[in-house]
Amino acid sequence: MRTWQTPLAIDRADPAPLSVQIARALGARIRAGALRPGAPLPSSRALARTLGVHRNTVLAAYGELAAEGWIASDPARATFVSRELPPPPPGAPGRAGPEAGAPAARAGFDLPPAPADATWSTLPPGTLELLGGTPDPRLVPVAALGSAYRRALRRREHLSYGDAAGHPRLRAALARMLGEARGLAVAADGILVTRGAQMALSLAGRALLRSGDGVAVEALGYRPAWESLRLAGLRTVPVPVDARGLQVERLEALAAAGAVRAVYLTPHHQYPTTVTLAPARRLALLEVARRARLLVLEDDYDAEFHYDGRPVPPLASADGAGVVVYVGTLSKVLAPGLRIGWLAGPPDAIERVTAHRRFLDRQGDLAVEAAVAELFEEGEAQRHAWRTRRVYAGRREALAAALRARLPGALSFRMPAGGMALWCRVAPGLDPEAWAARALRAGVAVQPGRLFAHDRRARPFLRLGFGRLDERELAEAVRRLAAALPR
Structure with a gap:
């Protein structure tokens, strides 16, 4: 079996023979668990080349470790860590310690407070x-996606650095979709492709607001979004929700008092109550945001799935003041594992968010983005959305x-x-x-x-x-x- 190079710390000024130093270092790694029972070791020739020593030096080190029971060899597998390790003799060289890579049980520095929901529960099998x-991952058009991905991988530029705002083809496809299906007059330079809507929201909070700013949120809402905003140093301020959606008059009072600089909401299918923001409230909210210069973070997380009556256009489609930044995702219509979301909004705001993205994540997965763009260009994404609806x-x-x-x-x-x-x-x-x-x-x-x-x-x-x-x-x-x- 081919192994990785195994650099070891040897000191030619150390009076201990090099073979003893090599045996000590390898033994310490084995005892610390860095090299596990059954793991293959490099051949004596390969390790000698890596360390710049004579092969006989490595053979002597291997011989010492084998005599102590730490390693073994056979003709088929060459040299490997023994499957049954002996207890280390007292005072033996290479005892595990911090310098040997033994894992620490706890951090050696002070940790800040954890996010409120830092862990996700694992459900028992069969639940x-x-x-x-x-969504149901069994509905994903795997064959079409796989074919498009293979074609994308043949383009070597997809395996290198690219535009932090996202693959140009996908941004163009999303701009077309947002124009045709949601009424947004947005060009490709007004879109940033992210690794899911959660990243889009987190980036927007960091790039478009200042630490300590208040963000109005729905009092019944999406907690992971609130935590993303809080981790960006923002304060979340709850606003009640009723059968007509967010109570805009309460938002107006908060804005007038200077308590909030932004509002995050899910106006189409409110999360979790599923109600739609009433038309009069939509207009009032946009007017409040225009007067108070509020940032409106509109999360339209499942716009594709509307079954009764006419779909309600996003707030962003009626935004003439440039206050709405629209958050979307392909997690529902395609698959969460693809990790594709986006921000759409005024180009200068999107460029500001993209600048932050360059330092946080550099860019997305260009091959995946190109493959998804092909599904849009060929109409497969549209057909799949229709089928799944x-x-x-x-x-x-x-x-x-x-x-x-x-x-x-x-x-x-x-x-x-x-x-x-x-x-x-x-x-x-x-x-x-x-x-x-x-x-x-x-x-x-x-x-x-x-x-x-x-x-x-x-x-x-x-x-x-x-x-x-x-x-x-x-x-x-x-x-x-x-x-x-x-x-």
Whole structure:
């Protein structure tokens, strides 16, 4: 087996023989766990070349380690770390220590406070996920994407440095899509391609606002976005949400008092309640932002999935004052693993964000971006969006029907016009937190309302996603949810 070069620290001024120094260094690496049992070691010739010593010196070091039981050899595998390591003799050279690369159990410096949600739970195997906003990776057009990616890899420039704003073809394709499907008059130079919408939001917060600025957010909303803003040194200020979306009059009062310099919201399918910002409030919000010179961060995370009535255009499509920066993603329409999101807005603002991106991430994955651009150019992305919209519309109906059949008195909901989840009110007397915990033990994951509350207080709601599961799986998930209902 071909091995990596193994540089070792040897000191020709050290009175210890070079073979002893080599044996000591290799033994220390083995005891520290840097070289694990069964790991191949370089041949004596290769290690001698790396260290600039005679091969016999390395053979002597290997012989000493073999005599102590640390390494072994056979004709087929050459030299390797012994699978059963002996205990180190007291005082033996090469004892593990900090200089030998032994891993420290804790940081040797002071850590700042961790993000509020620094870890993500790993679900037990077999758990059915009724998690809102999660798409089904089984629907991804893998063959078309794979073919486009292979063609992109043949272009060597895709494996080098490129434009920090994103592949020009993808930016052009996104500009066309945003113009045709969402009414945004944006050119390619007004778009920055990022590794997902989360990066887009984080970059915007760092580049377009100052540390300490207040950002109005929906009081029931998307916590990872709030944490991204907080990590950028910003303060999040909650604004209530009702059946018509964000309460703009409360935002206006905050802006008048100088409490906020920006607002982050999800006006199309509000996260998590799924309501759409009312037309009058849309106009009022844009006017408040224009007068107060507020930055509006509009997150349109699942605009492709609208099933009933006409889709509502983004706020950015009516922005004549240059106050809206539009955040989008391909995670829902294609796949989260592709990590493609974007910012669209005034070119000078996008250039400012791109300047920050150059120092944070340098650029995105040009080959992936070129492959996705080809899917847009060939119409495959558009066809896939149309197909998946029909699939998710059917799953929405299936989940609603299963809930009405099995949990008619426990949950109530309004059928959302779009999105990938239902926002369900829990009947009085039922504890959504306890229900969610029992459901997880029964093999189905759901999200209680507290997870979306800015104040972290309990809310009598469950958010149930239908994107990841097919109709049969949805029926089984609801059966488990019903079986877990607290009695």
